[in-house]
Amino acid sequence: MIERHWNADLLAKLIGLVFLAVGILGFIPNPLVAEGGVFEVNVAHNLVHLATGAIFLAGASLGAPVVTIRAMAILYTLVAVLGFVLPGEPLFGLVALNLADRWLHLALALGLLLIGFLAPMRAAYRAAHM
Secondary structure (H helix, E strand, C coil): CCCCCCCHHHHHHHHHHHHHHHHHHCCCCCCCEECCCCEECCHHHHHHHHHHHHHHHHHHHCCCHHHHHHHHHHHHHHHHHHHHHCCCCCECCCECCCHHHHHHHHHHHHHHHHHHHHCCHHHHHHHHCC
16 A cells, blocks of 8 residues: 655644745835735734745744644634734734635635644644654
């Protein structure tokens, strides 16, 4: 039987790099990720993306990608729920959000939950300790 391999380290690094790229992109005028863009961001939101990227990269570098993915899955689940429950913008008076952001955070949370908690533990452990 062929065993599936799940490389948590690589996945945490890729997710981290995507968050860093989105955080940087938010500071550059564009129609996708910007103030007034499809995904509404402001300086605080960009800093959150940069911090999230750094956390994913640090988790992978410190040999804890599975724990990092799981922790961020829980955090983004809370962010998604708060985004839909708390009325108005910005979130906590700081982070700009629009409906597209809310749905993206929900999709991200679900994806991270699936990756972090449904991956075979043996494969996740091996990938984290290679």
